[in-house]
Amino acid sequence: MRIHIATDHAGLDFSTHLKQHLAEAGHEVVDHGPTEYDPIDDYPAFCINAAKAVVADQQAGVQALGVVFGGSGNGEQIAANKVHGIRAALVWNTSTAELARQHNDANVISIGARQHTIEEATGFIDTFIAEPFSFEERHARRIAQLAEFEATGTIAGKHVDA
Numbered sequence: 001m002r003i004h005i006a007t008d009h010a011g012l013d014f015s016t017h018l019k020q021h022l023a024e025a026g027h028e029v030v031d032h033g034p035t036e037y038d039p040i041d042d043y044p045a046f047c048i049n050a051a052k053a054v055v056a057d058q059q060a061g062v063q064a065l066g067v068v069f070g071g072s073g074n075g076e077q078i079a080a081n082k083v084h085g086i087r088a089a090l091v092w093n094t095s096t097a098e099l100a101r102q103h104n105d106a107n108v109i110s111i112g113a114r115q116h117t118i119e120e121a122t123g124f125i126d127t128f129i130a131e132p133f134s135f136e137e138r139h140a141r142r143i144a145q146l147a148e149f150e151a152t153g154t155i156a157g158k159h160v161d162a
């Protein structure tokens with residue numbers, strides 16, 4: 001699996017650990033930054049670049065997921081979700097890691113590196129990567145509605161305010 005990662009200054013220590021962990025697990029890690037500690041750097045571009053790479057890989061048939069993380073993971077999730085085709089989930093325990101894949105077919109996990117121990121956060125990411133989408137009809141239907149809204153601004157058969 002190719003794993004695209006991105007963070008900001010709040011996640012840089014975790015990034016070093018995560019890259020080694022994922023590589024040891026046999027994944028190909030692509031780091032979208034930052035490359036050095038800058039306490040006033042900004043997460044959006046790093047996370048958007050990782051998210052764009054996930055979409056490009058998946059559209060090319062390459063197995064890929066994204067991992068973005070910062071202090072809370074909130075802004076990093078928001079940034080990733082600005083990219084068409086991204087379903088980024090903020091994960092904060094093992095259950096939300098599993099459900100992000102089973103129900104949402106999330107292709108990016110977002111983590112608050114300041115909210116968890118390194119072991120906890122690494123475990124959530126391992127769980128997320130290992131968990132398959134359920135392919136249950138109701139979940140596929142809802143994901144398709146999100147994609148339709150993203151593409152057209154509406155959802156056929158549903159009331160979406162103009």
Ligand SMILES: O=C(CO)[C@H](O)[C@H](O)COP(=O)(O)O
Nearest residue numbers: 010070071072073074075076
């Ligand atoms: O989690 C984040 C965004 O959601 C950032 O990592 C966090 O806001 C950075 O905070 P600070 O600039 O105070 O170190």
